[in-house]
Amino acid sequence: xxxxxxAVLVGCGGISDQWLTAIADMDDLNLVGLVDLxxxxxxxxxxxxxxxxxxxxxxxxxxxxxxxxxxVFNCTVPSAHTPVAIEAxxxxxxxxxxxxxxxxxxxxxxxxxxxxxxGKVYAVIQNRRYHPSIRRLRRLVxxxxxxxxTTVNSDFYLGAHMGGxxxxxxxxxLLDMAIHTFDAARLITGADPVSVFCKAxxxxxxxxxxxxxxxxxxxxxxxxxxxxRGSWCSEGLQTSWxxxxxxxxxxxxxxxxxxxxxxxxxxxxxxGYFATLExxxxxxxxxxxxxxxxxxxxRDFVDCLRExxxxxxxxxxxxxxxxxxxxxIESAEKGRTVEVRW
Numbered sequence: 534x535x536x537x538x539x540a541v542l543v544g545c546g547g548i549s550d551q552w553l554t555a556i557a558d559m560d561d562l563n564l565v566g567l568v569d570l571x572x573x574x575x576x577x578x579x580x581x582x583x584x585x586x587x588x589x590x591x592x593x594x595x596x597x598x599x600x601x602x603x604x605v606f607n608c609t610v611p612s613a614h615t616p617v618a619i620e621a622x623x624x625x626x627x628x629x630x631x632x633x634x635x636x637x638x639x640x641x642x643x644x645x646x647x648x649x650x651x652g653k654v655y656a657v658i659q660n661r662r663y664h665p666s667i668r669r670l671r672r673l674v675x676x677x678x679x680x681x682x683t684t685v686n687s688d689f690y691l692g693a694h695m696g697g698x699x700x701x702x703x704x705x706x707l708l709d710m711a712i713h714t715f716d717a718a719r720l721i722t723g724a725d726p727v728s729v730f731c732k733a734x735x736x737x738x739x740x741x742x743x744x745x746x747x748x749x750x751x752x753x754x755x756x757x758x759x760x761x762r763g764s765w766c767s768e769g770l771q772t773s774w775x776x777x778x779x780x781x782x783x784x785x786x787x788x789x790x791x792x793x794x795x796x797x798x799x800x801x802x803x804x805g806y807f808a809t810l811e812x813x814x815x816x817x818x819x820x821x822x823x824x825x826x827x828x829x830x831x832r833d834f835v836d837c838l839r840e841x842x843x844x845x846x847x848x849x850x851x852x853x854x855x856x857x858x859x860x861x862i863e864s865a866e867k868g869r870t871v872e873v874r875w
Contacts, residue, residue, distance in 0.1 A: 538835055541566035541588070541596050541626075543617050544608035545574040548631060551660075552606055553582045555828035562835055565600040568593050593617060597624040604838070606831075607631060611708075615640040622651040629834045631658050633712045634848060634855045638875065641852050648848055656834055656844035657851040661713045661775055662720055663829040668822035669815060670778070670789050671721055678813045679797055680784030682722055682757050687714050689763035689776040694740065699765075703743040704733060704862050706765045711747070711861065714761060714776050716846075716854035721780065724753035726857045726873035733865035739766040749861045751873070761861075785813060 538561060542552060545567055556564055566588035567575040575589045588596050597605075597620070605621035607614060607630030615635045621628045628648070634657045635641035648655035661667070674682065689710070699705050719725065729751045733744040746764040753759050763776075773791030780787040785799030795815045800808035818824075823833055823845065830846070837844045856875040864871045 537561055537563040538604055538838065539563050539565045539600065539602045540604040540606055541568060541593075541600055541602045542606040542608060543568045543593055543596075543621075544610070544613070544631075545569040545571075545578045546608065546610075549578060549608045551827040552608055552831065553578060555831045556606075557582055558828070559832065559835065561839075565602055566590075566596040568596045593620050594624075597621070597626065602626055604629065604835075611636045615644045618644045618655055619647040622647045622653050622655060625651065625653065627654040627838055629656050629658065629831065629844075632716075633657075633708070633858065634851050638852075638856060638859050641848070641855055641875075645848050645852065654838060654844065655848040656837075657846045657848060658827065658830055659713070659716045659846045659851065659854070660826045660830055661717055662845065663824050663826050663833075664775060665818055665822060665824045666789060666791075666793055666795060667717060667720065667775065668824060669818065670780075670787065670795055671723075672816040672819070672822075673787060673795070673797060673813070674721060674780060674782075675723065676816070678785070679780065679782030679787055679799060682724075682755070682780060682782050684781040685718060685722055685753075685757060685759045686779045687718060687759075687761050687763075687776040688772055688778075689714055689761070690767040690770070690772045691765060691774070692768040692771065693765045700740065701742050704865070705741060705743060706745050706747055706763055707731075707733060707749075707858055707861050707865070710765065711749075711761065711763060712854060712858050713774075714763065715857040715861075716851070717775070718751075718753075718759050718761075719854055719857075721778070722753060722755075722757055722759065724755050724757050724759075725853050726759075726860070727752040727754060728870055728872050729857065729860050729864050730870040731861040731864040733862075736764070736766060741766060744865070747861070747865065749864070751857065785810070787813070
């Protein structure tokens with residue numbers, strides 16, 4: 534592996550700014566190419582970020598042939614995630630791609646197969662795992678402060694007027710946003726999905742064409758029940774983008790507001806109708822925590838490649854979060870509980 538890891542970035546839309554800003558601060562990463570179906574988009578980003586010597590074009594295969602990068606950063610739209618990843622893997626590149634991993638479970642499995650055949654690393658951006666507070670919450674749970682988990686609830690309520698394709702995409706909340714919350718549930722609990730029942734609908738007053746609200750009940754491994762309540766057309770009293778969380782264990786409970794506030798209480802004895810409760814200590818920030826959103830995950834991915842570690846969101850694991858999305862959609866469409874398979 535070269536002293537400076539070489540990379541090509543594919544997909545120069547709005548999300549690429551977060552990637553390019555992060556990459557600009559990494560001295561051991563050299564961006565040698567920018568690719569987009571609209572060459573002017575790639576050229577604009579090259580100019581904005583001072584990448585005067587980088588390849589700029591519309592064809593990934595051409596970019597890979599001319600630059601021979603070690604890594605491809607995949608910032609394309611979901612329908613292009615798998616074709617781009619497979620092309621890069623076949624050229625011997627490691628891949629870090631935007632969420633969701635793929636636009637279908639079949640596509641995700643094809644990408645995993647390509648990564649395994651190539652012997653390369655394919656990981657997925659789940660930037661909300663890199664929030665400082667979720668790491669502290671995970672350590673609280675992992676330490677057994679509130680005992681073995683029984684129930685986890687998350688609430689996501691935002692009035693999101695983003696426009697564009699979001700307004701016209703079926704199951705837009707589940708498909709584009711819930712992947713973050715479902716993946717966070719897996720991180721917090723350390724558990725995997727088993728089955729789900731989901732109800733999705735488009736409430737009166739919605740500015741979306743299709744279902745922008747959903748409730749899902751997941752059975753997780755270890756007997757944990759995880760519930761998701763969410764809406765992208767909810768005005769007032771909004772949650773954070775990270776959702777609001779309540780985590781119940783056999784010894785106590787924890788809450789996270791999705792921002793900086795974490796609190797927990799444990800039962801010490803039961804002298805009467807209610808137990809006596811005491812505050813549980815909340816873990817402080819740890820320099821070893823994975824933090825920094827996109828920048829933190831890109832940094833971690835590069836370090837994993839250099840150190841021979843497996844990224845936390847490696848495709849073979851991240852497909853479980855994707856399976857939660859498509860299983861919830863299947864349940865909503867069939868009106869019954871379905872198994873979560875990956």
